[in-house]
Every structure is written in C-alpha cells, then in structure tokens.
Amino acid sequence: MQIKSLICVSAALAGAASALDLPKFSQKDIDSGAALAALNKIATQNAMKNFKGKCKKSNYRVRQEWRTIPPGQRRKYIEAVKCFQKKPSVxxxxxxxxxxxxxxxxxxxxxxxxxxxxxxxxxxHRYLMHVYERELEACGYKGPTPYWEWGFDTEGDLGNSPVFDGSDTSIGSNGAHVPHEGYNITIWPDAPPVTYPPGNGGGCIAKGPFSDMDTHLGPMQLSDWGTSIPKSVEDPTRKNTRCVSRDLNNVFLKAHANFRNTTNLILLNQELDIFQAALANDARFYSDPRMAPFVGDQGVHFGGxxxxxxxxxxxxxxxxxxxxxxxHHGQVDRVWWIWQHLDPANRHNVSGTHTFLNVIPGPSPEVDLDEEMVVHPNMPPVVIRDLMNTLGGEPLCYVYI
Ligand SMILES: [Cu+2]
Structure with a gap:
C-alpha cells in the first residue's frame, strides 16, 4: 500500500477560508458546550428556511440528545430496537x-x-441512520431519534452517563469488568499504531437493555488487548454466536471527543475535505497546514x-x-449537519472518492452529488444531493435540536 506517497496531495488547496458571520465564543463557552449549543441553534434557524416537498413545518422530525428525551420515549425507543432485532433477515x-x-x-x-x-x-452513514429510523418507525416508534452528545460525558465515569448507566432508560450498561491491558491499533497499513488505554469493562453488557443480546457476524477487525494484531475469523459472514460486550473508556472519550474538539472541528474548518479529515483523522492530510490544529488527535468519530x-x-x-x-453516529451526523447549515449555500457538498483513502481496493473517481447510492435492498436508491438538505422531503425530514 503506497499510502505515504499520498500524504502531500491536498497541501496546495489550503487557504480558501471564508469568513462566516458567527458570534465570537470565549474559550470557556467552547469548553462547556455552550458554543456548540449556540451553533446548533444557528444551524437549525438556517435549515428551517429550506422545507421542501412533503417535508413541512407540520410534520418534520427532531433528533434529540438521549438524556433530553423523556424516559417513557426512551423506553419505547429501546422496545422498537428490540422489535427490529426480531425481524427476519433479507x-x-x-x-x-x-x-x-x-x-x-x-x-x-x-x-x-x-x-x-x-x-x-x-x-x-446519514442514509444508514435514515434506514434505521424507518425500521424503528415500522416497529411503532414515533419519538425523536436520539444522538449521544459526547461532551456531556467527558467528566466523571461514562458508566454513570444516562446513556450507559444500565437503567431501563439507558442503551445498556458497560461490559462486566474484566481486567486487561490496552491496545495498539493499526488503523491502516503503514500508519503508526495508536496506543489506546484499557477501558474499565471488557465483558458482556452487565445490566439494563441489551444485556441479553447476542451478536453473530465476525469478528472482523477487533482490537485485541495487549497486542497490535486485530482479532478476526476466517469468514466473518458465518454465524459466530457470542454476547455483545463493551469496554467504556473515559480516558479516550475525554481526550478525543470533548466539547473543545467537536466545536473546533466545526469552527476551524472551512472546506469539506479538511473538515472530514479532522473528523476522522485522515493521515493523508497530516502535512496539510489546515490540519495542524488536529494532528495528534484521533478525531471525534474514532473517539466516540x-x-x-x-x-x-x-x-x-x-x-x-x-x-x-x-x-454515536447520530452525533457524527449532527456535527456534519451543524457544519453544513452554518453555510448551507456552500456546504451542501461531498468531497473524496469511492474507496478507502482512495487506496483500498484501488484509486476511484470522485463522488458526484448527482450519483445514486443504494444502501439497503428494501429502500429506494437515493441521489446523494437529496441527502444534503435534511428538510428536503425526499427522503429526509429532520433537524437536530
Ligand atoms: Cu461505518
């Protein structure tokens, strides 16, 4: 894999920053999440100018942070996920x-x-979230689609978060504690391994919803404690029944998905290529001057x-x-959505090709806004452009609050 030779590709594109008319936030507001909440509000106001087709003021959906969703609705959401898990495979x-x-x-x-x-x-991933939402709707769920605001949980123990506290209104608890070492993960060929400290779970989900859940596919690339070689089976499509485990990691979340990281990601990046690179820690951009504030960080996507x-x-x-x-991916979509809707005229776009780092399995053409994408055989193909305006009606009709 010739990944190193790609590293300097985008350095020449730097410097086209446009100045948006945004409030000046103090460092305190950035670190507390107040700035991110304010950016979400501006994005909502801008997005709401764009109702189209079947998506109207009377029928749009909201996506909401897990802990702000009333407990009864969270229980219904969990029920709908369990209903979806009982439906037969296609x-x-x-x-x-x-x-x-x-x-x-x-x-x-x-x-x-x-x-x-x-x-x-x-x-x-935006369309995947949409497919999941439609499936839960078919299982009777009509409430808000939840997202997890990582920044609320970077102080203290993640196991006490309303998302993971193991109550019947959480998404299930941490895994049972199994003492173990950290990992060294090699995310892509030729990249230096990332050292990842041990979490404080490691076993099967201990209590709450999904503590009885099994998983069957894989593993395909599961980090193995104390090693840098991921665990995998020869054929990940075979049925390999095991419990769902978790290994909640306060240290990693705090380091890579805190409010400052998320807010800087939105505020400091003006072009989509570098926004994506910082979000996902794309090694091709390490020598791009625009990437400087983010080099050494794993990015909020991997952080979560x-x-x-x-x-x-x-x-x-x-x-x-x-x-x-x-x-987690609701929040990833929200962060992109906020970024897009601070400047919708210039940010309803795509950047990049059809292959992993444009290397695996090989180089490929640039993605076009007008190309069709098929995600699920039971869902109609979607033109990528129609996923830009989330109030566009065909197929999306939501905002984040
Ligand atoms: Cu993915």
Missing amino acids: FPEIEGAVSAYEDLQWIHLNRTWEVHFSGLFLPW HMSIGGDPAGDFFLSNGDPAFYL
Whole structure:
C-alpha cells in the first residue's frame, strides 16, 4: 500500500477560508458546550428556511440528545430496537446475519472499504441512520431519534452517563469488568499504531437493555488487548454466536471527543475535505497546514467509537451491531449537519472518492452529488444531493435540536 506517497496531495488547496458571520465564543463557552449549543441553534434557524416537498413545518422530525428525551420515549425507543432485532433477515445466504437488524451490519461489513475515508462516508452513514429510523418507525416508534452528545460525558465515569448507566432508560450498561491491558491499533497499513488505554469493562453488557443480546457476524477487525494484531475469523459472514460486550473508556472519550474538539472541528474548518479529515483523522492530510490544529488527535468519530469499545462496537467493520452505534453516529451526523447549515449555500457538498483513502481496493473517481447510492435492498436508491438538505422531503425530514 503506497499510502505515504499520498500524504502531500491536498497541501496546495489550503487557504480558501471564508469568513462566516458567527458570534465570537470565549474559550470557556467552547469548553462547556455552550458554543456548540449556540451553533446548533444557528444551524437549525438556517435549515428551517429550506422545507421542501412533503417535508413541512407540520410534520418534520427532531433528533434529540438521549438524556433530553423523556424516559417513557426512551423506553419505547429501546422496545422498537428490540422489535427490529426480531425481524427476519433479507439475506438468507449470509448465515451470520440472523435478523433484519444484523442485515445492516452485513451491509456495513460488505461496504466498509467504500464508505470510510471516502467521499461516501458522511452521506452513506446519514442514509444508514435514515434506514434505521424507518425500521424503528415500522416497529411503532414515533419519538425523536436520539444522538449521544459526547461532551456531556467527558467528566466523571461514562458508566454513570444516562446513556450507559444500565437503567431501563439507558442503551445498556458497560461490559462486566474484566481486567486487561490496552491496545495498539493499526488503523491502516503503514500508519503508526495508536496506543489506546484499557477501558474499565471488557465483558458482556452487565445490566439494563441489551444485556441479553447476542451478536453473530465476525469478528472482523477487533482490537485485541495487549497486542497490535486485530482479532478476526476466517469468514466473518458465518454465524459466530457470542454476547455483545463493551469496554467504556473515559480516558479516550475525554481526550478525543470533548466539547473543545467537536466545536473546533466545526469552527476551524472551512472546506469539506479538511473538515472530514479532522473528523476522522485522515493521515493523508497530516502535512496539510489546515490540519495542524488536529494532528495528534484521533478525531471525534474514532473517539466516540472506541469509547464504547468491546465487540462488536470496537470492530471497524461491524461496529453497528451495538445499538449504541446509532447514538454515536447520530452525533457524527449532527456535527456534519451543524457544519453544513452554518453555510448551507456552500456546504451542501461531498468531497473524496469511492474507496478507502482512495487506496483500498484501488484509486476511484470522485463522488458526484448527482450519483445514486443504494444502501439497503428494501429502500429506494437515493441521489446523494437529496441527502444534503435534511428538510428536503425526499427522503429526509429532520433537524437536530
Ligand atoms: Cu461505518
């Protein structure tokens, strides 16, 4: 893999920053989350100028932070996820995709090299969230789609967060404590390994919703304690029944997904290529001067994923087998959405190609806003442009609050 030769590609693109008319935030406001909340409000105001088609003031949906959703609605959300997990798979040939819920995991596994570190990353995961939302709706859930604001949980123990406290209104607890070492993860070939401190769980989800949940696909690339070689099975599509484990990691979350990181990601990046690179820690951009504030950081995307940890949440290919994935990726989508809607005229766009770092399995053409994307065989193909305005009606109709 000739990844190193790609590193300088975008340095020449630097310097085209446009000045947005945003309030000046103090460092205190940035660190407390007040600035991010204010940016969300501005984004909402801008987005609401753009109702189209079937999406109207009378029927749009809101996506809301987990802990601000009333407990009764959170319980209904959990019930709907469990209902979805009981529906039959539409891929009978994939033995490990035991349910319709796990079909989404198979789809993610199957397309990992196309939809990460590529121009498809943000729109594809946005549509995946939409598919998940429609499935929960079919299971009777009508409340807000939740996201997990990482910044609320960077102080104290993640296991006490309303997201992971193991109550019946959480997404389930940490894994049972299994003493273990950290990992050295090599995210892509030729990249230096990332040292990742041990979390404080490691075993099966100990209590609350999903403590009885099994997973079947993989593992495909599961970080292995005390090693730098990920765990995998020969054929990840076979049925390999095991509990869902978690390894909540306060240290990693605080270091990589705090309010300052998230807010700077939105405020300091004017172009989509560098916004995406900083979000996901894209090594091709390390020598780009625009990347300077973010080099050495793992990015909020990886920060959130690896703070959940365990199997399958810590598996790059299969992470969406843990229901917490959809809270985390709701927040990833929200961060992109806020960034987009601070300047919708210039930021309803895509950047990048159709392959992982444009290297695996090989170089590919740039993603075009007018190309069609198929995510799920039961859902209509979508033109990527139609995923830019989330109040565009075909197919999206939501804002983040
Ligand atoms: Cu993914």
